[in-house]
Amino acid sequence: MDRASASPVPPRAGAAVSSRGLPGRPSPVGRRRAAADRPALGDSVGTVSNVAVVVRHPTPSLTRTLDVSAKAFLVLLLVFALAYPDLGHMKGKAAGLRAVGYPMLAFAVPAIWWLNWRDRASFPWLADLMVTISCFSDTLGNRMNLYDTIVWFDDFMHFMNTGLLTGAVILLTMHRTSTLSATMERALAFGMTAAVAWELAEYFAFISRSAERHSAYTDTLGDLTLGGMGAVVAALLLHTAWRTGRLRSVAPQLEGRTALH
Numbered sequence: 001m002d003r004a005s006a007s008p009v010p011p012r013a014g015a016a017v018s019s020r021g022l023p024g025r026p027s028p029v030g031r032r033r034a035a036a037d038r039p040a041l042g043d044s045v046g047t048v049s050n051v052a053v054v055v056r057h058p059t060p061s062l063t064r065t066l067d068v069s070a071k072a073f074l075v076l077l078l079v080f081a082l083a084y085p086d087l088g089h090m091k092g093k094a095a096g097l098r099a100v101g102y103p104m105l106a107f108a109v110p111a112i113w114w115l116n117w118r119d120r121a122s123f124p125w126l127a128d129l130m131v132t133i134s135c136f137s138d139t140l141g142n143r144m145n146l147y148d149t150i151v152w153f154d155d156f157m158h159f160m161n162t163g164l165l166t167g168a169v170i171l172l173t174m175h176r177t178s179t180l181s182a183t184m185e186r187a188l189a190f191g192m193t194a195a196v197a198w199e200l201a202e203y204f205a206f207i208s209r210s211a212e213r214h215s216a217y218t219d220t221l222g223d224l225t226l227g228g229m230g231a232v233v234a235a236l237l238l239h240t241a242w243r244t245g246r247l248r249s250v251a252p253q254l255e256g257r258t259a260l261h
Helices: 028-037 061-083 095-106 108-117 125-143 153-173 180-205 211-243
Strands: none
Touching: 061 095, 061 125, 095 108, 095 125, 108 125, 108 153, 125 153, 153 180, 153 211, 180 211
């Protein structure tokens, strides 16, 4: 191509033009003008929008079956305990309060998911199962009279159920990239609060009017300790699972707020 016929390269927006007609270094005014012309992150003219990423995980068939079955058996056991409190070994153990409180707790996760997460996350089957098992196991233990026939069963239930509830809260409210300290902080905050709330409910529901009230102080301290231990174990197990690549598809693992189109 003839050098004389070559058309000049147009200067960049905001660039200074030298005396020879070629683009030079941008002037301060040009740099400010060019920066003002660039679209900001999240603007409608860009390719990135500030919206939540919708993540759908496959439904775990075994977890779903266990969860639905536990809920159904829980309702049946509570109805049976209300109808026949002597046969259900629930007489004098706040059967009415359990019949109201346990279904509310067991169906709390589905209600929260339906109201807040159903448009952007899969149903959290594992967390829901953990909550349901904590209610079902206590009702079943009373039905089979395990609290009065096995010495260590009550201690085991405080440890296990506090751990299950804490694990469910961690799965529902924390991301798999959370640090161990953050996970442990959430576990202790919820676990100890739940353990204290349970002891208060037990005392006012039936212990204050039973012969157990004379030894309730020692028993309460032991139950609180076991509940705290269950919360710590739950935090350690879940954090270890996250670090080793497990539980990566446990909903609702809501991802970052930025999505590419």
